[in-house]
Amino acid sequence: MPAERLDKLLASTGRWSRSEVKRMVREGRVLADGRIAASAEDKYDASAAELRVDGEAVRLSRYAYVMLHKPAGVLSATEDGKGRTVLDLLPAEYRKRGLFPVGRLDKDTEGLLLLTDDGALAHELLSPKKHVDKLYYVRVDGALDDGDREAFERGMTLGDGLRCLPAGLEIVSSGACSEALVTLREGKFHQIKRMFASRGKPVLYLKRLVMGGLRLDEGLAPGTWRELTPEELKSLK
Secondary structure, eight states: OOOEEHHHHHHTTTSSOHHHHHHHHHTTOEEETTEEOOOTTOEEOTTTOOEEETTEEEOOOSSOEEEEEEOTTOBSSSOOSSSOBGGGGSOHHHHHHTOEESSOOOTTOEEEEEEESOHHHHHHHHOTTTOOOEEEEEEEEBOOOHHHHHHHHHOEEOTTSOEEOOOEEEEEEOSSEEEEEEEESOOOTTHHHHHHHHTTOOEEEEEEEEETTEEOOTTOOTTOEEEOOHHHHHHHO
16 A cells, blocks of 8 residues: 555544644644654654654554444435435544445335445445345334235236345234344335235335345444454455
């Protein structure tokens, strides 16, 4: 990785502006490889340099990858004048980096959402040619049966003309209020809700559990987040 200016490296974290970095360097608050940084213009290799600000280690990476447990009532968008977005759930330094959600979940849908500033990875995950599997837990009003499972597996053409690729439907429980796991290879607008509605069994609750090789961390409560582990990132790529 080519060496870059110290002010650029620290500003890329989203925590400080370049002018703030220059001021901190002048004040002797920045350590680079164990020594007080002499100039904000000095260059360092982000993959090898050890940087500290006010004694705190600074993690440098070209891109950020965040797993969010999206709660209901929050929009999968970067900005909206009418309500909270998923970016409002992150610290300011992540918002400054320009993170965006990879794909979307409906406002009332919960579960796994990946946010990043890596446009190339986002394109790979969202490309229709890639058919990245997504697994959802769903609860519906009505008793699910083999007819529903077969309809999902065949692929469906809905009343409004929407053609849906074959999808997996694993019935977990069946009764007045049924539970199931749905595997999609696409993600059209309100698709799962529209598919179940066409079967006369409206969705009561929907939660995404898996996207490609990434599974929602069960330890994340709705509205909380963490960065991906190296193993998780490798599974996506």
